[in-house]
Amino acid sequence: MxxxxxxxxxxxxxxxxxxxxxxxxxxxxxxxxxxxxxxxxxxxxxxxxxxxxxxxxxxxxxxxxxxxxxxxxxxxxxxxxxxxxxxxxxxxxxxxxxxxxxxxxxxxxxxxxxxxxxxxxxxxxxxxxxxxxxxxxxxxxxxxxxxxxxxxxxxxxxxxxxxxxxxxxxxxxxxxxxxxxxxxxxxxxxxxxxxxxxxxxxxxxVLGAQAITYDQAGLIQKRTGNRSDKNAPRNTYKTADDKWVALSTSSTSIAARTMTLVGWPEVVNEPWFSSASGRRQHVDELDGKVAEWIRARPMKEVVQAFEEAEAALAPIYDVSDIFEDPQYRxxxxxxxxxxxxxxxxxxxxxxxxxxxxxxxxxxxxxxxxxxxxxxxxxxxxxxxxxxxxxxxxxxx
Incomplete structure (x- = not known):
């Protein structure tokens, strides 16, 4: 019982x-x-x-x-x-x-x-x-x-x-x-x-504010792949050892830490950087910089660097990885x-x-x-x- x-x-x-x-x-x-x-x-x-x-x-x-x-x-x-x-x-x-x-x-x-x-x-x-x-x-x-x-x-x-x-x-x-x-x-x-x-x-x-956004602004969300239509950078990236990681920078502070880590600290001072919508308008530049930095390093190094920088990145797992992960254990x-x-x-x-x-x-x-x-x-x-x-x- x-x-x-x-x-x-x-x-x-x-x-x-x-x-x-x-x-x-x-x-x-x-x-x-x-x-x-x-x-x-x-x-x-x-x-x-x-x-x-x-x-x-x-x-x-x-x-x-x-x-x-x-x-x-x-x-x-x-x-x-x-x-x-x-x-x-x-x-x-x-x-x-x-x-x-x-x-x-x-x-x-x-x-x-x-x-x-x-x-x-x-x-x-x-x-x-x-x-x-x-x-x-x-x-x-x-x-x-x-x-x-x-x-x-x-x-x-x-x-x-x-x-x-x-x-x-x-x-x-x-x-x-x-x-x-x-x-x-x-x-x-x-x-x-x-x-x-x-x-x-x-x-x-659970799809978010789509209904009210369409009702009040007439906007219909489009496919953006692994990018977000609301902020940037957010995507999946391949590492030097052909692994994949996922990054989210929903908050400005996380975005700032990410761009500082990947070698573009001065962008944080741009007026548009302080808002998610502003960063979204510059998604190609931000995403390109992050992708270049990650592609030059193996996954273990990438994950460790982002953890030390207190930025939100994680490896993309299949179920075999889940079985071995210490947090899940x-x-x-x-x-x-x-x-x-x-x-x-x-x-x-x-x-x-x-x-x-x-x-x-x-x-x-x-x-x-x-x-x-x-x-x-x-x-x-x-x-x-x-x-x-x-x-x-x-x-x-």
Missing amino acids: SEGPAAGLKVIDVATLFAGPVAAMLLGDYGADVLKIEHPKGDNSRTHGPSRGGSSLWWKVIGRNKRAITLYLGSPEGQHLFRKLAREADVIVENFRPGTLEKWGLGYDELAAENPGLIMLRVTAFGQHGPYAHRPGFGTIAEAMSGFASITGQPDGPPTLPPFGLADGIAGIAGALAVMMAVNARQRTGKGQVVDLALIEPIMA ALDTITTVQDPELGPVRMQNVIFRMSGTPGTIRWTGRPLGADNTEVFTRELGLSEAEMAELTKAGVI
Whole structure:
């Protein structure tokens, strides 16, 4: 049993690919009892990405801290069992197209009639209403329509999509936050509620001031590659040993230290240098000076020099570098967990540390239907004969 900050919450995760399951994973990381319900054929996450020994490595992460059962919600028997589980739940996380749960008699109103405190997180591409509500969509659609892809990439290149589930990850974090807000509200009102989470919105929310800038100034942000459209210098640079580093000079003081380090201290006294917008107008000169200095030195020397100058620069890592970095090791960002099929595995840890009620990875993603017996017989009271009949019918 967990003593994390979400301990005591009973969460049913009936979502897939990927924002909803991420939200449920985060709640589980901090102590919630998460029950993952999959189709008897298995969740799509189990076949997503690389595997080892027949075990999906992504599933080991996104399924962690969740009990796993199988249940076909399209059948009357499955719907009956789901209602029984929902009576005792605090939270349901789902991402079916709008109207699907209602078609099965499992809509929020039906479930809340028996469990008024129920919170339902509904994750879809476009939200529960509007002209696009019934369109299918994944994170890629949100990355395209949110404005993210249009500002990502080189100025003379195509819009660029992220090589991972960025919109889903942001929405998953937002979903977990929304659930905990709803839990807090329930403490005051005694009532649950529906959280309508559209993938297109959380990613848009983190893109900064684009909306108000367009509204008030008519400006549309363009692709600038690794440069910033707001300040300079900011870019990625190749070192003498063909490594890459990234530099940010969002504050004037950091910009001044950087230009002094690379041998152009007099530019700090230019009137335009004192503002980010002024420096942005001279980006080619500033960027060129920094690139020339960095290209003449190996990465280790560059990083050390910038650290001594108290300027913000870092090496560009791949995952193998992350595994070796002493700061990540100190934080235990990549932690070791025992898996019954693979033995010790390393994966990203819980995303923040709490001094009094910390989160933890109690177990990795479990085999398909691993907890069917515990849930259906011990918690719902089904007999072995009933279990066998439901299994034969493809319900579990």
